[in-house]
């Protein structure tokens with residue numbers, strides 16, 4: 559397969575459609591034989607794509623137009639895919655995404671920022687102390703994860719400094735699995751829940767996320783340490799997420815992927831709908847069958863079926879309370 563052949567195909571795609579109604583699939587170049595890889599990081603319009611056995615740098619082909627390419631995307635690449643110094647491939651197609659984790663910069667921001675594609679687990683890294691846990695933030699990240707259809711995992715760091723009891727009481731009733739870590743911790747259990755999956759790690763700056771990622775993936779070399787806010791020096795300052803492959807776990811060759819994201823300060827949720835949060839809890843969803851039409855399920859919502867379920871003994875009050883925190887956070 560020569561690259562010349564691809565170039566010809568690509569030129570065909572540049573021809574302006576004569577009518578807007580032209581079926582999209584007709585005349586579309588066939589890239590089914592193009593090399594497939596995964597976008598592992600993005601830096602100023604340059605994409606690092608991991609192919610089967612090598613990493614290459616690529617740009618986005620013009621015909622992709624405004625189609626975004628984000629970390630985690632599975633893409634088809636043509637052109638020079640040797641990965642040799644100074645070479646550039648071209649991303650010509652983005653495969654359909656299984657999930658998209660989005661955030662808005664703040665709640666008034668109408669612009670959704672897709673940050674990670676194709677993840678299936680959201681690992682919320684929170685320190686038990688120094689800095690103290692911010693439950694409002696955890697709630698918001700959870701809601702973004704539920705909205706995106708990701709399974710949550712709460713990873714509590716600095717367990718040497720404080721106990722997890724309070725957080726367990728808040729998040730246990732939601733069914734969020736919890737892992738605790740501290741310096742020198744045995745990571746066997748954590749590795750087991752990451753194996754074979756693609757897990758996005760999010761957390762506030764300073765919680766020990768880089769320390770944890772480095773412990774999981776010794777050659778990750780994620781920058782750690784206190785942030786010098788003035789110079790920004792002495793640490794990795796990438797603003798993009800980065801996908802890292804975990805080592806095999808026992809017989810499981812695919813140890814999974816960690817997608818490390820830069821420390822988040824805010825997690826705007828203006829894109830989230832109430833329905834998507836409720837849908838993440840099938841048992842509660844079922845109990846809302848008898849709610850009045852348009853019920854918000856919030857505390858005090860008249861005749862909410864969830865209150866009736868608690869009254870009947872079909873729903874634990876603590877679970878309802880935690881669920882309502884999610885609904886409140888999403889508003």
Ligand SMILES: Nc1nc2c(ncn2[C@@H]2O[C@H](COP(=O)(O)OP(=O)(O)OP(=O)(O)O)[C@@H](O)[C@H]2O)c(=O)[nH]1
Nearest residue numbers: 715716740741763764765766767768769782783821
């Ligand atoms: N006591 C204690 N300190 C820890 C633990 N994990 C990390 N630290 C310390 O906490 C500080 C912050 O750790 P980092 O790994 O840089 O935190 P981060 O979340 O990656 O922060 P950014 O790099 O700013 O995103 C460092 O001084 C670490 O040595 C832990 O489990 N216990």
Ligand SMILES: [Zn+2]
Nearest residue numbers: 849853855862
């Ligand atoms: Zn209701």
